[in-house]
Amino acid sequence: MSNFNKPKTIVANWKMNPVSFGEAESLIKTIKNGIQESDKTKIIICPPVVYLSKIKANSSFDLGIQNIFWEDEGAYTGEISAVIAKNLKIKYTIIGHSERRKYLNETDEMVNLKIQSALKNNISPILCIGETLKEKQEDQAIEVIVIQVEKALNNITKSQIINSEFQIAYEPIWAIGTGETPSINEIMSACLLIRKIVSNLYDRETAEKISILYGGSVNSKNAFDFVDKTGMDGLLIGGASLNGSEFARIVELFG
Numbered sequence: 001m002s003n004f005n006k007p008k009t010i011v012a013n014w015k016m017n018p019v020s021f022g023e024a025e026s027l028i029k030t031i032k033n034g035i036q037e038s039d040k041t042k043i044i045i046c047p048p049v050v051y052l053s054k055i056k057a058n059s060s061f062d063l064g065i066q067n068i069f070w071e072d073e074g075a076y077t078g079e080i081s082a083v084i085a086k087n088l089k090i091k092y093t094i095i096g097h098s099e100r101r102k103y104l105n106e107t108d109e110m111v112n113l114k115i116q117s118a119l120k121n122n123i124s125p126i127l128c129i130g131e132t133l134k135e136k137q138e139d140q141a142i143e144v145i146v147i148q149v150e151k152a153l154n155n156i157t158k159s160q161i162i163n164s165e166f167q168i169a170y171e172p173i174w175a176i177g178t179g180e181t182p183s184i185n186e187i188m189s190a191c192l193l194i195r196k197i198v199s200n201l202y203d204r205e206t207a208e209k210i211s212i213l214y215g216g217s218v219n220s221k222n223a224f225d226f227v228d229k230t231g232m233d234g235l236l237i238g239g240a241s242l243n244g245s246e247f248a249r250i251v252e253l254f255g
Contacts, residue, residue, distance in 0.1 A: 008254040009234030011044045012241030024051040034248025040255035064092030070113035082121035108151035124165035133174035167211040169236040175216030188230040220249040
């Protein structure tokens with residue numbers, strides 16, 4: 001059901017790992033050595049920002065960061081702006097990951113401001129959305145996804161989306177790092193729902209332009225089906241991206 005003419009996007013979110021420059025260098029070299037270059041896949045590595053120079057020196061992969069702040073500069077200790085990211089030649093940023101929503105109280109309004117800043121600075125957002133286990137059990141998943149997408153795209157124009165590599169990653173929170181995953185039908189339904197929401201906000205062209213990724217306990221055994229059987233355009237991978245050989249195996253599944 002996927003669009004086979006479109007390269008599959010595989011994003012590695014290293015989160016707060018690894019813990020040394022040596023390990024980061026070893027990891028990226030393992031990934032690089034395990035992957036044959038192909039126009040069938042687009043690989044984006046999102047390491048901790050302190051390792052960006054190490055990744056650049058050891059590979060030609062596209063780079064992303066795991067978060068940005070919405071102001072261009074100022075007294076915002078510990079934050080990194082889209083302007084700084086742009087000057088570092090960063091092409092992508094993850095925005096609204098569930099861990100930031102949970103641990104740092106990041107709201108939909110904050111997510112929207114970050115998306116606006118990213119687009120203003122020609123950085124493509126990877127917007128993360130998804131429901132908790134409680135929301136799933138209470139049949140609120142659809143409502144949660146609708147609200148998160150609509151609020152994230154508030155004041156974002158069609159042209160901004162069309163002219164960027166805008167991506168939405170569906171990551172059911174209950175599946176992140178747990179080994180539990182939704183069924184193929186559930187992932188397919190989420191993909192169709194997201195496209196419907198975007199189509200309702202803009203039009204069908206915009207909905208088809210956005211790439212939709214799946215994330216949550218992805219490994220080399222389930223990765224291909226999560227894309228091939230659901231209409232997803234790629235994957236956002238956490239834990240498995242810290243195992244260079246495993247991440248390479250996942251990428252190689254798509255040619």
